[in-house]
Amino acid sequence: MNKPVINPFIPIFIGVISVSLSAILVKLANADSGVIAFYRMLFSVLLMSPIFLLKYTQEIKLLTKRDWVFSGIAGVFLAFHFILWFESLHYTSVASSTVLVTMQPLFAFIGTYFFFGEKISIKTIIAAAVAIAGSVLISWGDFRVSGTALYGDILALIACALITGYLLFGQDVRQRLSLITYTMVVYTSSTICLFFYVLFKGESFGPYPAIDWMWFVLLAIVPNLLGHTLFNWSLKFVSTNVISIAILFEPIGAAILAFFVFSEHIILSQVIGGSVIIVGIMLFVVDLDKIKNFFRKNA
Helix, strand or coil: CCCCCCCCHHHHHHHHHHHHHHHHHHHHCCCCHHHHHHHHHHHHHHHHHHHHHHHCHHHHHHCCHHHHHHHHHHHHHHHHHHHHHHHHCCCCCHHHHHHHHCCHHHHHHHHHHHHHCCCCCHHHHHHHHHHHHHHHHHHHHHHHHCHHHHHHHHHHHHHHHHHHHHHHHHHHHHCCCCHHHHHHHHHHHHHHHHHHHHHHHCCCCCCCCHHHHHHHHHHHHHHHHHHHHHHHHHCCCCCHHHHHHHHCCHHHHHHHHHHHHHCCCCCHHHHHHHHHHHHHHHHHHCCHHHHHHHHHHCC
């Protein structure tokens, strides 16, 4: 891998903090979930437009009919991921919702098995079982706290499945397009989908207080363009597994921020369940053979 100008773990750390702010900013905004998602995507598209128009418009010609269809589906999946995840934050805690949404790697192995025929190993099955056990612990604890919290957990899990679908449909297209062009196409289709969703639901596009417009713009800049862009930059210098493990700390950052911003207290079942889920996903993304060989060499 190329040698970076700065240590890649610095932008990775900033990226994790950035995406951790997503749930906080959503809860601070005083608008319906569809509206928040719409403005998050709209401002992301507007902010990316100057770069795209100056350097990447020619790549649009490379898109085939299949690319347009897959990109459109990816955008719809992304739109409804945001709608359901933002909605879940009205019913359950930031900690529970964010932990369940970051179970994405486990949904991914199911998707890659059916879409690309990738084999499922014993390690993967064990990792899935561990993570599912953790989600049951969180959901059981939330059910005991309130039935509405359990409903929020279910919405977060569906949102997690949708973001996996978004990644699977985009995987093929991304091989032929630059990050900017692919992101621009998907974000635009997602924005259009959200526009009609808000229109259909009869939710209000405005007016909103100035503070809400600030939250909308920050959602576009911080978790969308700053957080995920830094992760994508870091992929040039570190393994995807490093990024995957780093994202597992998003729920921790979100829970800490929620404690200070909203005074949300974390119950024992959330701590245990979240820890179990993180262990399960780490089992999935970490190469155990490499770890064994490392200890053998350094024994």
